Amino acid sequence: MNLSGTITAMVAQIREGSLSPVALVEETLDRIARVDPALRSFICLADDALGPAKAAEAKLAGGGTVGELHGIPIGIKDNYLTADMPTTAGTTAPGATFPFRDSAVAARLRASGAILIGKTRTHEYAWGTETPPVCNPWDHTRIPGGSSGGSGAAVAAGLCLAAMGSDTGGSIRIPASFCGTVGLKPTFGRISRDGIVPHSWSLDHAGPLTRSVTDAALLLGVLAGRDPADPATLAAPVEDYVAATREPSVAGLRVSVIRNHFFDNNQPDIDVAVEDAIRWFSAQGASVREVRLPNLQYGLGAIFAIELASSAAYHDLALQDGRTRHYTKDVRSLVEMGRLVSGADLLKAEQFRRLLMSDFSRVLQEADIILGPTEPVTAPPIGAATVQVGDVEESALAATWRLTYPYNLTGMPAISLPCGFDRVGLPIGLQIAARPLGEATLLRAAAAYEAAHEWKECAPRV
Amino acid sequence: MTDLWTDVIGLDLSETEQAALLESYRTVATEIAKLRSLDLTDIHPAVVFDPVLPT
Numbered sequence: 478m479n480l481s482g483t484i485t486a487m488v489a490q491i492r493e494g495s496l497s498p499v500a501l502v503e504e505t506l507d508r509i510a511r512v513d514p515a516l517r518s519f520i521c522l523a524d525d526a527l528g529p530a531k532a533a534e535a536k537l538a539g540g541g542t543v544g545e546l547h548g549i550p551i552g553i554k555d556n557y558l559t560a561d562m563p564t565t566a567g568t569t570a571p572g573a574t575f576p577f578r579d580s581a582v583a584a585r586l587r588a589s590g591a592i593l594i595g596k597t598r599t600h601e602y603a604w605g606t607e608t609p610p611v612c613n614p615w616d617h618t619r620i621p622g623g624s625s626g627g628s629g630a631a632v633a634a635g636l637c638l639a640a641m642g643s644d645t646g647g648s649i650r651i652p653a654s655f656c657g658t659v660g661l662k663p664t665f666g667r668i669s670r671d672g673i674v675p676h677s678w679s680l681d682h683a684g685p686l687t688r689s690v691t692d693a694a695l696l697l698g699v700l701a702g703r704d705p706a707d708p709a710t711l712a713a714p715v716e717d718y719v720a721a722t723r724e725p726s727v728a729g730l731r732v733s734v735i736r737n738h739f740f741d742n743n744q745p746d747i748d749v750a751v752e753d754a755i756r757w758f759s760a761q762g763a764s765v766r767e768v769r770l771p772n773l774q775y776g777l778g779a780i781f782a783i784e785l786a787s788s789a790a791y792h793d794l795a796l797q798d799g800r801t802r803h804y805t806k807d808v809r810s811l812v813e814m815g816r817l818v819s820g821a822d823l824l825k826a827e828q829f830r831r832l833l834m835s836d837f838s839r840v841l842q843e844a845d846i847i848l849g850p851t852e853p854v855t856a857p858p859i860g861a862a863t864v865q866v867g868d869v870e871e872s873a874l875a876a877t878w879r880l881t882y883p884y885n886l887t888g889m890p891a892i893s894l895p896c897g898f899d900r901v902g903l904p905i906g907l908q909i910a911a912r913p914l915g916e917a918t919l920l921r922a923a924a925a926y927e928a929a930h931e932w933k934e935c936a937p938r939v
Numbered sequence: 940m941t942d943l944w945t946d947v948i949g950l951d952l953s954e955t956e957q958a959a960l961l962e963s964y965r966t967v968a969t970e971i972a973k974l975r976s977l978d979l980t981d982i983h984p985a986v987v988f989d990p991v992l993p994t
Contacts, residue, residue, distance in 0.1 A: 679986070705994070775977055778970035785967065796949065810963050816948045817964050822971050827984035829974060834985070875966070 484549050484638045484692040485719070491537070491548045498537075498548025502530035502592055505550045509595070509636050512939045515617060517610050518631040520555050521562055522595035529592045545699050547590030552631050552640030555596040556603050557683075558672040559583050562593070566674040567601040567608075567624075570803035572795070580672025581704050582641055582683055589699045597627030597640050601808045603676045604788065606651050606877040612859070613655060614937040615903055619856035622652035622877065628686045629656035634939045639687040639696055645676045646780055647851075647881025649684045650893040654851035654906025657895045657935065659923075660686045661693040664913045665888030666711040668697070669704035677787035678709075679827075680780070680885045689933055690894060690924040694718035697916060713914050721917040725925035728762030730918075733844035738773035739880055742866050743853040750897035750905045751850045754926065758848065761925070766844060770836050773883060775829055777875075780882045782818050782826035789815025834887050841912045846922050850880055851893040851906030880908065890916050892923050895932035904932075 490496035506526060513519055533548040553559060556566045557580040564575040583593060600608045600623040608626025613619040614634040621630040625642030629652025632640050642649035644662040653660025661684045668683040675681060685696040698719060703712040734740075734755060740748065759765045792812045795801045801809050840847065857864045857873050864873050884891040889910050896907035907926070911919040927933055945951050952960065 708989075708993075775974050778967075778972070778974035781967045781970055782974065799951070810960060813950055813952075813960055814964050814967060816950050817960075817967075818971070822974070824984050824986075825974055825977075825979060827986045828979040828982045829977065830985040831982050832977075832979060872966070 483689045484546065484687070484695055485689075487549060487638065488545065488547060492543065494537070498530045498533040498592070499527065501548060502526050502550050502594070505594060505637060512634055513636060516612050516614055516630050516634055516636075516939070518597055518621070518627040518634065518636060519552065519595040520565065520598045520627065523562055523593055526550065526592055526594050533590060533592065544588065544590035545695060546586065549591050549639070550594040550637050551586060551591045552595055552597045552628055552637040553583060553586070553593050554625050554628055554641050554643055555599045556643055556674040557583055557641060559593060559596065562596050564596070564674070566603070567599040568804065570795070570800055572800050575674065578672065581669035581706060582700055583672065585700050594637055597625070597631050599627060600624035601805050602674065602788075603643055603645060603648055604808045604811050606648070606874055607859070608652070609859075613856045614939050615657065616856065616901075618858055619903065620655065620859050622655035622856065624648040625686060626652045629653055629658055629660070632656070632658045632686045632688060633937055635936065639685050639692055642684060642686050643670075643673055643676070644682045644684060644885065645680045646784060646878040646885050649682070649686060650851050650881045650891060650906065650908060651877055653686050653893040655856035655904065657904030657932070657937070658686050658688060659690055659693050660684070660893045661697060662884065662891050663697055663701065663916055664711070664890045666709040667890070667914070667916070668700045669702075669707040669710050671704055671706035675791050677784045680783060680787070682885070690892070690920055690927045691719060691722040693892065694722045694920045694924075711914070716917045718917055718920050721921045722924035724921060725928045727758055727922055727925045730758070730763040730846065730922060731844045732758050732763045732765045733840050733847045734765060734767050735770050735773070735840070735847060735849060736767050737769045737771065738883070739849035742869055743850055744855060744866060744899065746897075746899035747850050747853065747855070747905050751848070751907060754896045754907050755848055757926065757929065761929075768840055770840065772829075772833055772836050776833065776883055776886060777879075779826035779829045779833075780886055782822045785811060785815040786818040786823045787815070788812050789818070830886050833883070837887050837889065845911065845915070845918050847910040849908050851908040852877060853879060855899045855903035855905060884910050889913055890919050892919055894923050894927055895935070896926075896930070897932065898935075
């Protein structure tokens, strides 16, 4: 069985009876058993994934109505609560316990027929971009990115057809870029975060990592919608996102490229790949306009203030009783630093956020999408505290979220999809952003680019 | 006497840990100082209070 197919194709085969959900889950578990001891992308597997697979098969045989993801094995990040698998949020600190119940996303996935095959590893409390001990399937000496690194590695290595991630400063798009998958961070509030261990309430987003843009659209359609349990969720209608990807055209599309910040200092191979992509959009009839947003220079201070302060608030009891001493050194430091951010700084960051949203609003009055790189670098070596970008040596954390966090501050939807490889064969991600609730436009443009290139067909040898 | 670290900041750290944390915070402080240099007096923060009672 070829596990490199797309969900949309496999669901069609399952529905017509040419693919057995039981066989699909058996093959998936077999592949995980063979490949994952080296990658370590899963922290645990479901005790009985074959049970729901058999039920899915029986339901089909009985002629019952089946959901959009019927019989599809999907991984879920270890910061989403699940009723049948433990949640650790990536921490081994004593006293950190999480309830056995389904998060809103887990419940919606199961209701659509998906089989939750296991929990994918996260950087501790989703606070980092390395996700130890997971390896990048393209090069086991490199990080998969994070914090949804287990999801990125598992999807890229064909260990599941999709996996859920969460994104506070880039944690879906960073591993997608480093591992060569699609990663979709929808509009803030589009997917419920109920039952996801919080990191930063006004920055956290839920979203899928997949092998194709259409699969990301399919999952978004299943997961989007209002949920009273997450007060940030939006009541806006859920569009037919898959239909949008079936009209893959960019002719007449208005594209903006923000030349400062996103192109200030990138690995040269990345600039080449992204400029090629921009030229492709132009050649297909899109109008490309270059703009500058000088206020982006203040964004790092703003996201630091919000994310650090939120983190200190969420971990407040652990800070008080000393449990944070058992966190990994980097995460402990980030949580403690939240205590150094003043209330005035936090509110100023929220004021800045409004300013930045006004800036992006002006850009999007004359553009439908914004194109740029997802990452300034390809996957750094495991353990590298710093990365060399051009002539500048900077901290790996600072570099890896530089181009993704602006869309967490603004809440705009953004997707990363493969757009090439660097000179040592590591994937490069193209980032496309759109106006809030502009997912259909975003996915249509991404699908058009994907369909015209063969990056989706490239898979790591594992 | 009020202790800055335990009573104001709320962290019970050794002097070595305090120094290490401040060193780590240096980059953050630089970025927040840039943010402080902006005049945002007339801009309402993105946080909007919602007076609807939770159900």
